[in-house]
Amino acid sequence: MENILIIGAAGQIGSELTMELRKQYGDGHVFATDIKEAPAYIKDSGPFQLLDVMDDRHLIHFVIRHKITQIYHLAAVLSGNAEKLPLQAWSINMNSLMNVLETARMVEEVKRVFWPSSIAVFGPGTPKENTPQVTIMEPNTVYGISKLAGERWCEYYFNRYGVDVRSIRYPGLISYKTEPGGGTTDYAVEIYFEAVRKQAYECFLGENTRLPMMFMPDAVSATIALMGALQDEIYFHNGYNIAGFSVTPAEIEAEIKKYIPGFRVTYKPDFRQEIADSWPDSIDDHYARSHNHWQNRYGLAETTRIMIKEISKLAIG
Numbered sequence: 001m002e003n004i005l006i007i008g009a010a011g012q013i014g015s016e017l018t019m020e021l022r023k024q025y026g027d028g029h030v031f032a033t034d035i036k037e038a039p040a041y042i043k044d045s046g047p048f049q050l051l052d053v054m055d056d057r058h059l060i061h062f063v064i065r066h067k068i069t070q071i072y073h074l075a076a077v078l079s080g081n082a083e084k085l086p087l088q089a090w091s092i093n094m095n096s097l098m099n100v101l102e103t104a105r106m107v108e109e110v111k112r113v114f115w116p117s118s119i120a121v122f123g124p125g126t127p128k129e130n131t132p133q134v135t136i137m138e139p140n141t142v143y144g145i146s147k148l149a150g151e152r153w154c155e156y157y158f159n160r161y162g163v164d165v166r167s168i169r170y171p172g173l174i175s176y177k178t179e180p181g182g183g184t185t186d187y188a189v190e191i192y193f194e195a196v197r198k199q200a201y202e203c204f205l206g207e208n209t210r211l212p213m214m215f216m217p218d219a220v221s222a223t224i225a226l227m228g229a230l231q232d233e234i235y236f237h238n239g240y241n242i243a244g245f246s247v248t249p250a251e252i253e254a255e256i257k258k259y260i261p262g263f264r265v266t267y268k269p270d271f272r273q274e275i276a277d278s279w280p281d282s283i284d285d286h287y288a289r290s291h292n293h294w295q296n297r298y299g300l301a302e303t304t305r306i307m308i309k310e311i312s313k314l315a316i317g
């Protein structure tokens, strides 16, 4: 019997992963937690409790009390916000991970840990096209440095203590249930919401900035495939590259215009342009596909169709 702890269940990834894991493991076995209140569908469908992952004592008590066997640690300060408060972001991103790794090391019942890495682990010196799994990694953002350091710690805990921690280098994630906050790839969510709500959007990246993106259902299925894989199928305990599609703001704009012809985008790059410019254009993820038996399903056209449809429903109420 598995009992799963989700840290950051009110966030963009956590809210959707919680619902999927509840379907698989039973509502009562997936314990959603966050430092802030969660949406009603999380609170109404199973256990939810406020939990601050920075409080290591509370964390370990929670894990023991609820006989937790798997931890998904999804709380983080994203790339744009991290540049505004570098030391705080470093402290939150690193100390929260260390608290989770230490808890998993100390509590024998915890068999598996998931922690998200990111394309932000790559830097300006990394090959931009089809970025390989193993390559030059010299991130120059606080967020990227914290993710790369986190990857090294995950691998260390696996090698040294046998903590079965698994990770994915998520690309930008596009979703309509919970909006992200403070990231560089957030434009690819905002653009859809603003298209439906206002038929206009001011984009904080330049129109030809190409970045790897993925529709949330693919990210959820990749995560579940990775966590379900047998231990000897997992070769990388630092973080697997995964890829959906690569896209620019102008390409998303053109796709949205097929549904909302009057949509207008203005381009006003801010400090996040430099962050985006340091990240890959596209990702080679053949290891994730062969080791985790996973395949993405959604491209830009299908993602756009569903985003417009679902956000329009929300707008109507």
Ligand code: SER
Binding pocket: 078, 079, 080, 117, 118, 119, 120, 143, 170, 171, 172, 173, 182, 183, 184, 185, 186
């Ligand atoms: N989507 C994240 C960000 O933009 C990167 O992992 O910060």
